[in-house]
Amino acid sequence: MTYQLTDDQIQIRDLIRRVATERVAPRADAIDRSAEYPHDMYALLKELGLFTLPFPEAYGGAGSVMSACIAVEEFGRVCYNTGYLLVVQWTPFGAILEGGTEEQKARLLPGLASGELRGALSITESQSGSDVSGIRTTARRHHQDGYVLNGSKIWCTNSHIADFMLVAAKTLDEEGKPLGINLFIVDRETPGLTIGREEDKMGARGVASCPLFFDDAIISADNRLGPEGGQGFKVAMEALNTSRPIVAARAVGIAQGAIDHTIRFIQDRVAFGQTISNFQGVRWMVADMVTQTEAARQLVYRTASLVDAGVTGRELAPMAAMAKLFASDVAMKVATDAVQLFGAAGISNEYPINRYFRDAKVVQIIEGTNQIQRNIVADSVLGRVKKN
Numbered sequence: 001m002t003y004q005l006t007d008d009q010i011q012i013r014d015l016i017r018r019v020a021t022e023r024v025a026p027r028a029d030a031i032d033r034s035a036e037y038p039h040d041m042y043a044l045l046k047e048l049g050l051f052t053l054p055f056p057e058a059y060g061g062a063g064s065v066m067s068a069c070i071a072v073e074e075f076g077r078v079c080y081n082t083g084y085l086l087v088v089q090w091t092p093f094g095a096i097l098e099g100g101t102e103e104q105k106a107r108l109l110p111g112l113a114s115g116e117l118r119g120a121l122s123i124t125e126s127q128s129g130s131d132v133s134g135i136r137t138t139a140r141r142h143h144q145d146g147y148v149l150n151g152s153k154i155w156c157t158n159s160h161i162a163d164f165m166l167v168a169a170k171t172l173d174e175e176g177k178p179l180g181i182n183l184f185i186v187d188r189e190t191p192g193l194t195i196g197r198e199e200d201k202m203g204a205r206g207v208a209s210c211p212l213f214f215d216d217a218i219i220s221a222d223n224r225l226g227p228e229g230g231q232g233f234k235v236a237m238e239a240l241n242t243s244r245p246i247v248a249a250r251a252v253g254i255a256q257g258a259i260d261h262t263i264r265f266i267q268d269r270v271a272f273g274q275t276i277s278n279f280q281g282v283r284w285m286v287a288d289m290v291t292q293t294e295a296a297r298q299l300v301y302r303t304a305s306l307v308d309a310g311v312t313g314r315e316l317a318p319m320a321a322m323a324k325l326f327a328s329d330v331a332m333k334v335a336t337d338a339v340q341l342f343g344a345a346g347i348s349n350e351y352p353i354n355r356y357f358r359d360a361k362v363v364q365i366i367e368g369t370n371q372i373q374r375n376i377v378a379d380s381v382l383g384r385v386k387k388n
């Protein structure tokens with residue numbers, strides 16, 4: 001079964017493709033080189049109302065993860081960093097929508113949807129990325145109505161500009177007894193929070209990732225997402241499954257963009273008296289690149305359609321994992337082959353293609369590495385590993 005876009009979705013895609021080609025593509029190289037946050041691209045996405053796409057209608061959105069995927073693919077095709085501006089806005093949104101109180105939703109979701117507010121999600125610490133249970137940041141009950149946060153985080157993307165961050169911490173009672181992990185909404189102006197120096201990154205360079213340091217930062221209880229004791233965190237993590245097809249769509253965009261550049265290059269480049277696009281070895285490589293990219297796109301569309309149909313939990317998790325791991329492995333393979341077909345020009349920074357290669361590598365690692373996605377898929381068919 002293939003997933004055909006509806007007329008409305010085709011309209012959205014064509015509109016975004018035009019904007020991406022005319023207004024975003026000319027900025028892509030400069031954003032990557034300078035590693036400066038693209039304020040102009042943020043303003044453009046906001047002006048076009050694109051942040052609203054996956055938000056429920058109650059928050060002014062289109063309620064469509066499929067449309068969100070289409071938008072991210074089209075921007076990722078020309079500029080990974082502009083697509084990233086959308087993805088990074090939508091990561092905290094899912095967690096708040098699923099795990100937040102009505103007051104928290106009313107406080108944060110309209111601003112995230114319109115682009116007035118920017119958020120970030122902070123889970124990773126220096127000693128634990130994949131192993132979330134190993135985090136050491138603590139939120140100790142302070143008095144009846146609050147918590148004291150202590151610890152440090154790394155790789156919090158968008159934190160240099162975000163109005164608030166969702167921060168994972170081990171919640172402790174007044175005596176220091178562990179109660180489970182919770183996410184806390186932390187305003188950037190919170191006393192005791194310091195945002196550290198931006199990482200110097202190989203890819204995804206336009207949106208900074210920074211360490212966070214918490215030194216007796218006081219957080220009120222109405223900023224805890226969900227109930228104490230780990231349940232709230234579980235709900236929020238499950239919500240990340242719904243944004244995983246959007247991350248995967250970014251990888252499809254990278255693959256498609258690499259193909260676009262490759263086709264132009266090989267039809268122009270001459271060797272042995274003919275354009276290199278005449279060589280069968282080259283043609284088959286391109287055929288494989290296109291085939292793999294279309295397969296990845298179909299997996300993303302299928303997963304997005306499941307999310308839009310309300311599928312959640314154990315039914316959604318392996319599909320979302322498959323979409324993310326397959327699309328990002330395809331993006332890496334396609335971008336690697338694209339660099340190969342550019343020859344030495346693929347290594348030169350004069351050409352855009354190595355940007356796709358660098359950005360593709362990032363997607364295999366972020367939002368749960370591809371090994372972790374494979375664990376999710378394997379668990380879904382084999383059950384969790386039991387020690388003999």
Ligand SMILES: Cc1cc2nc3c(=O)[nH]c(=O)nc-3n(C[C@H](O)[C@H](O)[C@H](O)COP(=O)(O)OP(=O)(O)OC[C@H]3O[C@@H](n4cnc5c(N)ncnc54)[C@H](O)[C@@H]3O)c2cc1C
Pocket residue numbers: 120121122123124127128129130131154155156157158201203204209362365366367368369370371372375
């Ligand atoms: C550009 C970028 C942006 C990021 N943004 C954010 C952000 O906004 N917020 C945030 O919280 N984090 C963010 N991260 C961090 C990211 O989520 C982690 O890097 C990722 O989860 C992997 O954790 P790690 O780097 O500690 O690797 P580790 O967990 O130490 O893993 C190292 C290697 O071991 C493998 N491995 C680990 N456990 C297993 C296992 N059980 N089975 C098989 N293989 C395994 C991993 O797949 C990996 O290949 C970002 C990272 C990057 C690169």
